[in-house]
Amino acid sequence: MIGPRLTIAAAIVTAVVVTAAAVAGILGLDVSLGLIDPRVQASAPVLDLEAPAVIAAGEPATVVVTSLSATGSLPVVVRAGTTTHRFTVEVEAGLARLELDQTLTGQAGVLDLRAGSLATTIEITPGPVVGDFPVLAGPHTVVANGADHAVAVAIPRDRWGNPAASGTEVVYTWTQPGPGTSTGSSRVDRGIAWVELVSGTKSGWTGISAAAESAVGVEARITEVPGAASQLVMEPVVVVGSEVGDAVELRSGPIADRFGNTIPDGVEGRFGVETARGPHIVPGTVQGGRLRAWWVPVPGAITISAAVNGVSSPPLTMTVVEDQQK
Structure with a gap:
């Protein structure tokens, strides 16, 4: 009879331990082998x-x-x-x-x-958008041909640096040298918003601003530059010395693209010079909207043409006469 009594007693103890564990679990206490951790029991x-x-x-x-x-x-x-x-x-x-x-x-x-x-x-x-948030634009330079594209990207943030919530509207305003002021809008997606711009036909810089909620971002800029030269002419060669052997300036007429934008300084070109001694290539650089170079002429008939961006001028023919009094 001892065996069954021990079994019944063990079952009773087990039930008590399980019940205690269940109660402790309800109260948020930890139980291990029927004992409540004293550190947790104090809480x-x-x-x-x-x-x-x-x-x-x-x-x-x-x-x-x-x-x-x-x-x-x-x-x-x-x-x-x-x-x-x-x-x-x-x-x-x-x-x-x-x-x-x-x-x-x-x-x-x-x-x-x-x-x-x-x-x-x-x-x-995210909290309310704060001012002076970043506005980026690129590429930094586009051709003023009415077809090149640029993208302006706004990154509106709250005072803690959190990106504005997705769906926040951003309104852009940009002013171009030719078309004037335009506007566009987009909504924040994964922290950024962007809008696409098309270049105008007049060279200069374009300022781009963006506003979200009541905040305005830092203005971005892109530069719209002239396209390739559309036509080119030579100006008469001016003799700056009184003797053959003195340098003369080779100079083209004003150089512009097809929309009338003056080609910027620093663009490289060349002069083709033909004399009785044969053809010569004289490197030149655009300065003040004209291709310029210095060259020492030789006596006789010469033919000169200018070339920039693959566009050449009609040839200019002149005769250099040696000074007979020297």
Whole structure:
């Protein structure tokens, strides 16, 4: 008869341990082999965990924990991304409060909260957009031909550096040398918004601004440059010396693209010179909207033409006469 009695006694002990474990689990206590961890037992059991579901970045948030005990202390764990913060709050009249400040709520995302066996989350949305947010434009240089494209990208942010929420409208204004002022808009997608621009037909710089909510970004600029030279003529050669062997300046007429934009300084070209001694190539550079170079002529008939960007001028023919009085 001893065997059955021992079996019944063991079953009773097991039932008591299981019941204790279930109660401890409900109260948020840890049980190991029927023994409550004394460190956890010192904490007040948790009945409820409350926090705001959604807040804007940087706003304070109050976490309220309801305890079965009127007094005591409670551990609260807050996880922000990959960082875990541990707090201990004191229970008074069955309630404990934890205030979360901007150091924890400044970054948009989700905060995971845990107290005892209960858990909840706080979603942090981006705050209002602040001014002087970045506006980028590229390429930095386009051809003023009415066909080249550029893209302006806005990156609106709140005061904490969080990108504006997806769907936030961004309004762009850009002023071009030719068409004047134009506007366009787009919406933030994954932190950025962009708009496409088409070049005008007049060279100069284009200023681009962007506004989101009540904030204005930093202005961006692109430069619209002349296209290839459309036509080219030679100006008469001016003899600057009184003797053969003195240098003369070779100079083209004004050089412009097909829309009348003057070709900028620094563009390279060449002069083709034919004399009785044969053809010569004289390198030149655009200065003041004209191709220029210096050359020492020889007596006799010469033919000169200018070429820039693959466009050549009609030839200019002249005769250099040697000074007979030297």
